[in-house]
Amino acid sequence: MSSSDLIMYEEEFSRIDEELQKLYVQTNAMVVFLVDKNGQLIASAGDTSDIDTTSLASLTAGNIAATGGIARLLGEKEFTILFHEGEKENIHISLIGQRVILVVIFDKRSSLGLVRLRVKKASEAFVKIFSDITSKSEKVKSSDSFDESPFAEISDEDIDNLFK
Amino acid sequence: MSFINYSSREINCKIVYYGPGLCGKTTNLQYVYKKTNPDQKGKLISLATETERTLFFDFLPLALGDIKGFKVRFHLYTVPGQVFYAASRKLILKGVDGVVFVADSQIERMEANIESLDDLRINLAEQGYDLDKLPYTVQYNKRDLPNIAPVESMNKLLNPREVPYFEGVAVTGPGVFETLKNVAKQVLTELKKHY
Numbered sequence: 608m609s610s611s612d613l614i615m616y617e618e619e620f621s622r623i624d625e626e627l628q629k630l631y632v633q634t635n636a637m638v639v640f641l642v643d644k645n646g647q648l649i650a651s652a653g654d655t656s657d658i659d660t661t662s663l664a665s666l667t668a669g670n671i672a673a674t675g676g677i678a679r680l681l682g683e684k685e686f687t688i689l690f691h692e693g694e695k696e697n698i699h700i701s702l703i704g705q706r707v708i709l710v711v712i713f714d715k716r717s718s719l720g721l722v723r724l725r726v727k728k729a730s731e732a733f734v735k736i737f738s739d740i741t742s743k744s745e746k747v748k749s750s751d752s753f754d755e756s757p758f759a760e761i762s763d764e765d766i767d768n769l770f771k
Numbered sequence: 772m773s774f775i776n777y778s779s780r781e782i783n784c785k786i787v788y789y790g791p792g793l794c795g796k797t798t799n800l801q802y803v804y805k806k807t808n809p810d811q812k813g814k815l816i817s818l819a820t821e822t823e824r825t826l827f828f829d830f831l832p833l834a835l836g837d838i839k840g841f842k843v844r845f846h847l848y849t850v851p852g853q854v855f856y857a858a859s860r861k862l863i864l865k866g867v868d869g870v871v872f873v874a875d876s877q878i879e880r881m882e883a884n885i886e887s888l889d890d891l892r893i894n895l896a897e898q899g900y901d902l903d904k905l906p907y908t909v910q911y912n913k914r915d916l917p918n919i920a921p922v923e924s925m926n927k928l929l930n931p932r933e934v935p936y937f938e939g940v941a942v943t944g945p946g947v948f949e950t951l952k953n954v955a956k957q958v959l960t961e962l963k964k965h966y
C-alpha cells in the first residue's frame with residue numbers, strides 16, 4: 608500500500624470540521640467541501656442535502672487532475688485555483704498543500720473577492736492540520752501500536768460478507 | 772491511496788479498471804451498477820464522447836457494508852482505453868489501491884491487450900507503483916464471441932505472474948462480480964498487512 612494513505616483521527620477531523628464551519632460562515636457560502644486529491648470527500652459544511660457530494664468530490668478531483676496535467680504541459684507546476692461562474696451559483700476550487708482540495712460553492716450573497724480572501728486564510732490552517740495528520744500516521748505506522756486498527760482481525764469471512 | 776477515517780469510521784479504496792479501447796471496462800461498471808442495491812451505490816458518472824467512448828473516466832461509488840464497525844467503500848473508476856488518451860489514463864491511476872485489467876478475448880485484439888498492459892505498467896511505475904506488488908486481477912472479457920483466443924494462451928501472453936483471472940461476458944454479467952470481489956478482497960487483505 609502506498610505510503611501516502613490518508614488516516615484521519617477524531618482529533619484532526621474535528622479541527623478540520625471547525626475550520627470548514629468557520630469558512631462557511633465567514634464567506635457566506637452555500638456549502639464548503641474538503642476533498643482529497645483522489646476524489647474522496649473528507650468533510651463538508653453547509654446544507655448538502657440537495658447535493659450529490661460523492662459525485663461532486665470525484666469530479667472536482669478529476670477537474671484538478673486535468674488542469675494539473677495541462678499545467679505540466681505548459682511548464683507550470685500546478686494551477687492552484689479554479690473558478691467557474693454559473694448563472695446563479697459559482698464554484699471556487701483550490702488546491703491546498705498538494706494534497707487536498709477546498710471547494711466553495713456560493714451565490715450572490717457572497718463574492719469572489721471575499722471567498723478568495725477567506726480561502727487563503729483557511730488554507731494556511733489546513734496545511735498545518737494535514738501536516739500534523741501525516742506525522743501522526745507515520746508515528747502510528749512505525750510504533751506498531753495498532754490497538755484501534757479495524758484490520759488486525761479481519762477475516763476472509765468478513766470480506767465475503769461484503770458481497771452477499 | 773486508501774483513506775481511513777477513524778472519526779466517521781469509514782474506509783475508502785480506489786479500484787481502477789484498465790485495458791484497451793472497447794474491451795468492456797465501462798460495461799463492467801454498468802453491470803455492477805445495474806445489479807447493486809440502490810442503498811449501496813451512488814450515481815454512475817460517465818465522462819464520455821458522443822459515441823459513448825470513455826473520454827476521461829467512469830466513476831461508481833459502492834458502499835457494500837461494514838467490517839468491524841467501519842463502513843467499507845469502493846470507488847470504481849475506468850480509464851479511457853483509446854491510445855491517444857494516454858495523459859488522462861495516467862491521472863486516473865493516481866492513488867490507486869487495486870487494478871483490474873480487462874482484456875478483450877478476440878484474437879485480433881491481442882496486440883492491443885499487450886500494448887495496454889505495457890502502458891499500465893509504465894504509467895504505474897511513473898507514479899512509484901509496481902504492478903507486481905499491487906492488488907491486481909485480470910478479466911478475459913467477451914467470452915461470448917466466436918473468434919476468441921483460448922484462455923491458456925491469453926494467460927501466457929498477459930498473465931505471466933499468474934494472478935487471479937476470470938472469464939467474463941460483461942454485457943450479460945458472467946465474471947463481473949467475481950472479478951470485482953477478487954480485487955476488493957486483495958485490497959482489503961493488503962490493508963490488513965499494513966495497519
Ligand SMILES: Nc1nc2c(ncn2[C@@H]2O[C@H](COP(=O)(O)OP(=O)(O)OP(=O)(O)O)[C@@H](O)[C@H]2O)c(=O)[nH]1
Pocket residue numbers: 790791792793794795796797798799823824825826849850851852853912913914915916939940941942943
Ligand atoms: N459481445 C460482447 N460485447 C461486449 C462485452 N463487453 C462489452 N461489450 C461491448 O463492447 C463495446 C465497448 O464496451 P465499453 O464497455 O464501452 O468499452 P470500454 O473498454 O469502456 O472502451 P473505452 O471507453 O473506449 O476504453 C460495447 O458495445 C459493449 O456492449 C462482452 O462481454 N461481449
Ligand SMILES: [Mg+2]
Pocket residue numbers: 796797798824825849850851852
Ligand atoms: Mg469506457
